[in-house]
Amino acid sequence: MSDKPDDEIQPVSTVNAMNVLIIGSGAREHALCWAVAQSERVQGVFVAPGNGGTALMGGKVRNVPLKATALDDLLRFAVDNGIDLTVVGSESPLELGIVDLFRDAQKPVVGPVQAAARLESSKVFSKEFMQRHGIPTAGYHVFRDAHTAKSFIGSPETIYPLVIKASGLCAGKGVFIASGKEDALMAIRELFEDRIFGDAGNEVVIEEFLQGQEASVFALTDGVRYRLFLPAQDHKRIGDGDTGKNTGGMGAYAPAPIVTSEVMQRVEERIIRPTLKGMAEEGYPYTGFLYVGLMIDGGEPFVVEYNARLGDPETQVVLPLLKSDFMTALQASVDGTLDEVPFEMHRKSAATVVIASGGYPDHYEPGKRITLSDDLAEMEDCLVFHAGTACEGGQLVTAGGRVFSVTALGETLSESIDRAYGIVEKISFDGAYHRTDIGAKGLVL
Ligand code: AMP
Ligand code: GLY
Numbered sequence: 001m002s003d004k005p006d007d008e009i010q011p012v013s014t015v016n017a018m019n020v021l022i023i024g025s026g027a028r029e030h031a032l033c034w035a036v037a038q039s040e041r042v043q044g045v046f047v048a049p050g051n052g053g054t055a056l057m058g059g060k061v062r063n064v065p066l067k068a069t070a071l072d073d074l075l076r077f078a079v080d081n082g083i084d085l086t087v088v089g090s091e092s093p094l095e096l097g098i099v100d101l102f103r104d105a106q107k108p109v110v111g112p113v114q115a116a117a118r119l120e121s122s123k124v125f126s127k128e129f130m131q132r133h134g135i136p137t138a139g140y141h142v143f144r145d146a147h148t149a150k151s152f153i154g155s156p157e158t159i160y161p162l163v164i165k166a167s168g169l170c171a172g173k174g175v176f177i178a179s180g181k182e183d184a185l186m187a188i189r190e191l192f193e194d195r196i197f198g199d200a201g202n203e204v205v206i207e208e209f210l211q212g213q214e215a216s217v218f219a220l221t222d223g224v225r226y227r228l229f230l231p232a233q234d235h236k237r238i239g240d241g242d243t244g245k246n247t248g249g250m251g252a253y254a255p256a257p258i259v260t261s262e263v264m265q266r267v268e269e270r271i272i273r274p275t276l277k278g279m280a281e282e283g284y285p286y287t288g289f290l291y292v293g294l295m296i297d298g299g300e301p302f303v304v305e306y307n308a309r310l311g312d313p314e315t316q317v318v319l320p321l322l323k324s325d326f327m328t329a330l331q332a333s334v335d336g337t338l339d340e341v342p343f344e345m346h347r348k349s350a351a352t353v354v355i356a357s358g359g360y361p362d363h364y365e366p367g368k369r370i371t372l373s374d375d376l377a378e379m380e381d382c383l384v385f386h387a388g389t390a391c392e393g394g395q396l397v398t399a400g401g402r403v404f405s406v407t408a409l410g411e412t413l414s415e416s417i418d419r420a421y422g423i424v425e426k427i428s429f430d431g432a433y434h435r436t437d438i439g440a441k442g443l444v445l
Helices: 027-037 052-057 071-080 091-096 098-104 114-121 123-133 146-154 181-193 261-281 326-335 374-378 413-424
Strands: 018-024 042-049 061-063 085-088 140-143 162-166 175-178 204-208 213-221 226-228 237-239 243-246 251-254 288-297 300-307 349-356 382-386 389-392 395-398 402-410
Touching (some): 018 027, 018 071, 018 326, 027 042, 027 382, 052 382, 052 389, 052 395, 071 091, 071 098, 085 098, 085 326, 091 098, 091 114, 098 114, 114 123, 114 300, 123 140, 123 204, 123 300, 140 146, 146 181, 146 204, 175 181, 181 204, 213 326, 251 413, 261 288, 349 413
Parallel strands (some): 018 042, 018 085, 042 061
Antiparallel strands (some): 140 204, 162 175, 162 204, 213 226, 213 288, 237 243, 251 349, 349 402, 382 402
């Protein structure tokens, strides 16, 4: 992996030799490790459980064989190994209350407490919260049983398409877009009767379908102050032209031109500030990363969803575009000094293309041998982030649906896209699949 594409050396802070623990195993966590390890303040980066890519990083970075949901073991590891700061990458530990646990043990941690993480872990909570605080989002109804939901679906007043969502965490797969009554009934049967998402589908939100283009905005916040990353756009569907099933995300780019400075101002005024203010007023100030998933229609932003973490694959484009020292910002977010630190961006574009296992997001076979071309390391402004990879006896093999997220920077979006696809050609394994149109929407604006 190449060094951070930077044209300036960051000032070294007075506090050095920090040990950081990162929790999660995806390309987002590989990118977090990479960004944290750039900092001269950091002595050691531990990632639990990490992946094949973080295992191969070497230097300051080391994998720790603990699951992201093994909260007590993670806390013990942090205490025993002098971890100064923990960064929670994925949502499950947040839903389980990892931040509450670490804070009770006086271990600094970046993330929201369990009650605040409900912005992601309960769609019913987040919709009701937005309604209480006048935050723009799609109109909705909440259902707790199949009978009532079916009566709503069958009512002549119900307008299609409709969006039907399991309230709980479903790894991005709990959303059904119903074009008519039949689709809607099938979704309700799957959620309430077949219980395909278990308890996560005990409550169901049915909401109005929003038109427009999606974008993701990320804030790092200490509960009051916040700093914004460059806006990004994800590609959630498996197929080119946004067709086929929803996935965790097949690629992303930033900055997304759909989020003009006027749109960003509206997002701050109508969404970010009222969200932080509302959470504080309700008694659970929101700290850590706030992910606002938006639909932008004629310049007007609406919240599609909140997440209590950074996005994957968006992190793989927004972190490489951060010019300032990431570790300094993370530390400031737990110290409550976010307004005192630099938070500057490169004036470049970034694109990331996800390489997935054939069959994803449905069934796929792991354990395929991966070949990386020798000249990969020499490619300029290129970052190969691993997701579902494992290192078995020195051989890199596939170990998940999304296998890599390959990022390139460029002076323009078009250059970053071309470079990212240049990296894709250097990586091969049996059944490898990627979309061929990542970033294309950003070029036509
Ligand atoms: P969510 O998990 O809530 O982000 O939903 C997953 C995806 O479903 C989103 O990224 C959108 O592409 C789509 N979606 C969710 N809610 C809506 C909505 N109200 N209108 C249109 N599309 C939506
Ligand atoms: N990129 C979608 C997510 O992280 O939820």
